[in-house]
Amino acid sequence: MSYRTKSYRQFIATAAAATLITVALSPISNAATPEFTDVSKRYKEAIDYVVSKGAKGITNTSFGTQKFITRADAAILLSNVLELNTEHAPNSGFTDVPARAVQAVNALKAIGVTAGKTATSFDPNSPITRGELAIWIQKGFELTGKTNLNFTDVSERYQTAIETLISNKISEGTSKTSFGTTKLATRGDFSIFLQKSASVTGLDDEDYKLSLMHTNDTHSHVELVAKRATTINEVRVRKSEPLLIDAGDVMTGTLYFNEFQGKAELKFMNDIGYDVMTFGNHEFDQGSSNEGHQWLVDFIKEAKFPFVSANVDFSSDKLFDGLQEIGTYSDNPEDGKIYNGIIKEVNGEKVGIFGLTTAETVEISSPKDISFKNYIEEAKNSVKAFKELGINKIVAVTHLGYNDNIEFDNDLELAKQVDGIDVIIGGHSHTLLEKPTVVSEGKAEPTIIVQTGEYNNYVGTLDVKFDKNGKVIGQAGKLLSVKERAEDPTTAIALKPYADKIAEIQAESIGVTAVEPLNGARNSVRTSETNLGNLITDGMLSTAKTINPDTVIAMTNGGGIRESIDAGDITIGEVLTVMPFGNTLGIMNLKGSEIIDALEHSVSQAPEASGGFLHVSGMTFKYDSSKKAGNRVVEVNIKGEDGKLSPLQNDESYIVATNIFTAKGGDGFDTFAKAYADGRVSEPGFTDYQMFINYLKTFETVDPKVEGRIIDVSAAK
Template sequence: MTNKSYRKLLATATTTTLVASAFAPVVSADAKEFTDVPDRYTDAVNFLVSKGAKGLTESQFGTEKFIKRVDAAILLANVLDLDTANAPESGFTDVPKRAEGAVNALKAANITNGKTATSFGSESNITRGELALWIQRGYGLVGTAELSFTDVKETYEPAVKMLVANNITKGVSQTQFGIEHPAKRGDYATFLHKATQAKELQEEAFNLSIMHTNDTHGHIEDIAKRATAIEKIRAKKPDSLLLDAGDVFSGTLYFNEFLGQADLKFMNYLEYDAMTFGNHEFDLGASENGHKALADFVKGAEFPFVSANVDFSKDDLFTGLQHSEISKEATDGQIYNGIVKEIDGEKVGIFGLTTEETPDISSTGNVEFSSYIEKATETVQAFKDQGINKIIALTHIGYDDSLEFDNDLELAKQVEGIDVIVGGHTHSTLEEPTVNEDGDEPTIIVQTGEYGKALGTLDVIFDEGGVVTNYGGKLISVADQEADAEVLEMLKPYSDQVDAIKDQSIEVKAVSSLDGARENVRTKETNLGNLITDGMLAKAKTINPDTVVALTNGGGIRESIDEGDITMGEILTVMPFGNSLGIMNLTGKEIKEALEHSVSQAPNANGAFLQMSGLKFTYDSSKPAGERVISAEVNNGTDYATLDEDASYFVATNTFTAKGGDGYDMFKKAYDEGRVSEPGYVDYEMFTEYLQTLETVDPAVEDRIVDINE
């Protein structure tokens, strides 16, 4: 397409164009000549009559009358053709005999749970908000829209967005949906009629369903619950794709012990369709065996890999594994620029990209990385040359990462023809998909967050030209699922081995106790805080030698370490969150603002209180918050020099804090402006490695943080 002739994806509450009302009236031979049905309701009422609806009298349909929940249940069950005869008993005690089958069927289909465990609320009038939820659950329509309504609470928001996107309703006014308004019989007829039309349109179009994960980082402790979430989706949508956007490697003892093979066992079992490489897949490149673990991972995969901008040709471990082509018959355990999947008779192209920053933040060895924009443009054109116009980019470049390197938002903006971007790298939790409409066609962007906490789901509807006309997506909480018993049994040998490792010494002894007590790390300098940040700074310097300061929030240090042998279990207790390393480019002024925020609640305990390395400062807790810092000095390599508010400094921290966690807005500003690099090394791994380099573990409190009021 050469112009914006496509229909806009993001509808408003007053203007929607996604679903056309091009259906002929559905007229039943039994339709009554009701005298209270104006023209705007005629087709909808005739439709309901064809489904068994009756008027209030021979001449009155009751268009302007409110409809009770019990009558609404009967009509919806009829329209949806639910099995009202065989549904299990609902347990509601207030449902009249004539409606028992309908209510039983609605509950069995998870369309409604009633008002309470025993009350359906049969005689209550159904509200427009309740009706929206019923239609969302009953019809399974795809769609989302921008809303101008001010009365739509979070509970109802996805359902109302779906109704608006599919032109089922425009609300009672431009600013009010009428969530609490009782629904009229005429409105109900219109809702069901238009929802049925929208369903028929969507069933005629090509529907693509995608499940996706990213940045799992060896977290397979909840893999049995992830399996359940996947099984539920496949039960409803068996043709769903299952994709992973990289960084399966590094981050837990599962990876340290099994080097990706434990993760691979479950990915094969769950039948992933494709994966791209994350930067952490290359972490072992500088080890004695180089990328052998990654090569073994690829060879053992029962799915193909997609990677358009990574060249493995100079690493002999990957000889015969990579193919610079678009494959229509991809072989498991092989790497392609892109692959083609046929779904319901339609061809879908999938290609992969990995961040160009990888050589700077991982150990890539002889593996080379090229321009993501250039390779994406070439690959999209290759798909189009084969007549493929439904294209997915499976990326590990970051949702909104620094433009110095690459990110998904810029990819969508610059490369025309990508319909969906399934992303990773920035651990961005996109509760709803993002839509980019800068080009001739829209691009949908999704990402799940991190560590397998959520399974991403996305449904996309395409027109005949391969243009996305509607979509809907959400994240499914893995923790909320029941564990699959078979997968849990498969996990046990791995988890038993990991549990045993937690009790093992890291072969390092602490000369004295390392203070991580909550009341201390959140109020003052401690020897453990010094030790952790010293390790962070040492690691950050191997990536960016100009890094001079390391900071970590006291709230991220959860326990002390006793004198004597240090175990992996103790380290994981100290830092259980698996936070990753980030390197910020800050001004001295921003560092001072951060120090003010750190001590703003002193002497009261505060999780935002910073432990630090390469920096020392004094403050006065008796002064007003924001005016407490007296002096600050930065280690210049040989000595400490006064912090220059006009100068720039590279500062290491964890990505939780770098993204504004614990109220560090000045860090968030730097992150949003692309002044944060995310090499991604996990905190407990960095700390363990650092401890193992020390001859003696006996850190002291060194007056890095001094409150003169004490």
């Protein structure tokens, strides 16, 4: 379904200072008021403007300047001025709207301007008050502003809207102490409100504007997709040909992926109508499985949109044969194909879009035969390719991280080092950028960076204004809360079979009770010992001992623990949400010195969060985060069969359990990768969540504690 409007309607902020631009309204060359005999000088400019937007008089000779305006007429006029996409706005549900106003009312409800009088009544024929119009205009034009009011007739309901109109000099009160909130609005006054609002927001500005919607790191949170659909449709009613872009990590993180292997995520991306996507590291999580990347191949082939990836080379994996157009920047991309970049025509101008994925994927996922090129070099190549094609509006869709590990890649560094990128739509670091970041220092042209956080909580919007040479001269971006929206009915119906299956899985108890909440919060498990990390590693050690009784230590990366478990009955659904990746057990034979190397890597970024932070069982260790990375571990002790601790010996060999992801070097554990390459790792095949469930079932209740297995002596001081 197409959601296209006639022109751009969002105010723009300057790229350098992110402050509002006020643009004078262009004069109307074909004034239409001479036929009207009731239009005084005060109203002439405003009524000229609204007539140019489709307003009509009440007769051929009278505009009805002093007549009260009905709710239906006000809706039509506001919708016309905003140039909303009325044709495709969802049905409002109101049963009393006359045919002439149905589309306008549908659109105004879709963008949150009005909720009607009741769920089924709009009350179209009643005159509208000045207070109600203030709300409509403030919401319709998305105006902001504050001022002190001296009016005595402004209740809390109208406070924000009237403050906004007064601060933007769109309206005045009917007296020094009264706004006239409950007075009926006239057609002339409403015309002034509309003309001044259009002037303040630069509605008729003729510079080229590009509207983008973006998501990232949704991680299979399909439960919110009906609300996401509403959010996106709302933008499509407002904006002119907005592109919808995803910056990767669509997959893994909830039961929806465990159960449906990407099919649920893809269905709704297709239904909602994404324009393009790049790959996140988690799109490669199953490369080491028996089927390899088959599920990703199926996802790509069935997508109703293309993929962009300038620095990922799929050519060594035969499963992707025929899917990647290497080195191609296509102006006619096919759905279900991978390109370096694509070219989209938006509002009559061409926009280049290319993709990048973090090279850290090799360490934090399982890409196997898929390789990653230098992101800076490939970004420069992409910009050059677009420029040679005459394209000067360029968007990078990246899964690099906003300010992630500079050893690999991040968006800030990309913006600094590569000229010619106008917008970076980012992901990977789960950064919640409430306002866009503008990188301009030392650059010929500014670069705008946006990112929406994580887990489908927000849809980002970005409006960018360009001069005739393709240089960014203005921007306005914000995040729209998905959870605050109502569910799109059609999407909700389509979601129900998936949701019902997930609810069935979630509800199945494993017959064990948690006395206290088990802490798997992202910022906890990536920085410190937690009771859940202890319980998981205890379970790994217990299982490993049944295979190799000499196993004395278990370790697992904090990045593999994705959620907490509430106190009370523990369900299968909760466990699968904590461990969504299906990692299997690996048993390593390591020297004590290698264990210390791994622990040094584990705490190398402390106190900053790291997915490689190790939780442990069968041992304790202390480190000092104030010391230089690589020299932080100050004490390591191994727990014997008698429960007593004894110092780790560098030259002694130890049998260590972990998950196969880290055993192969995931999260940067090069020491483990060397042991794997040396053949010192066995793979008995036990899946992490099943091991954990089996271990939990040996108890009726669990009450693990944080017991000093991992101590930062610097923090302790």
